[in-house]
Amino acid sequence: MQNPPSTSASSLAAATPTTSVSPSSFPPPSSTGPHTTTANAAAGTATAAAPPPFEFPREYHFPPFFTRQPNATTRHSQLEKWSALVLSYARHRRLYRISLPSAAGGSSSSPADTEELFHNRRLGRRLGAADAREVLEHMRREGRAEPVAHGHGHGADAGDADGGLWWVYWKTPDEWAAEVEAWVEDTAQRGVVFTLYELTEGEDTRGASFHGLDPELLQKALQVLVKRGKAQIFGQEDQRGIKFF
Incomplete structure (x- = not known):
């Protein structure tokens, strides 16, 4: 399994100003857990119903959440909250792998499975590729993520050429x-x-x-x-x- 290239901390999108906040400025995580997919049985056959929309935590609607924080304590809190969000989102959608946003930016820079996760259209804020990778590296240290080995997995030929396809272990x-x-x-x-x-x-x-x-x-x-x-x-x-x- 290849290790993804190391990345230095970077700013998000060029249009996103750097905003420093104190750890207490982040609202506490939402106590509402992710919804789970339900299934309806009909004529002896279980038919999966579409899950309700994912309920994002309050910090997702807070602009500095998408801006890399320079203070070490605040940055750690930010990474913890992003990690919890990625795991909750993947569990809700029953995603076992996710793709990192493209470093190119633009309206189509996030793959379909993570566009909503990493891009808050209402705020006009997006988590950049380097910052998203840092979140997943943080999750890897916690045993909750791992890069998919090159050449393995669904869509691996296109998705992991640059280490952009990751396992997300909402259950290890x-x-x-x-x-x-x-x-x-x-x-x-x-x-x-x-x-x-x-x-x-x-x-x-x-x-x-x-x-x-x-x-x-x-x-x-x-x-x-x-x-x-x-x-x-x-x-x-x-x-x-x-x-x-």
């Missing part, structure tokens, strides 16, 4: 592994063989938290169980199976 591989293991125990699946596709898309796991999980993230989680002697993966790359112990 270890946490997903624990949920798979709990499901195995609760449903008496020890000794049963599943394909990896069946685990994320099969009827047996419908309703499980990991149903619909990104296949590569699923494999990261299953490798945790393999290392603990709780599972064995076998078969070819495109038709792998797993047996739980």
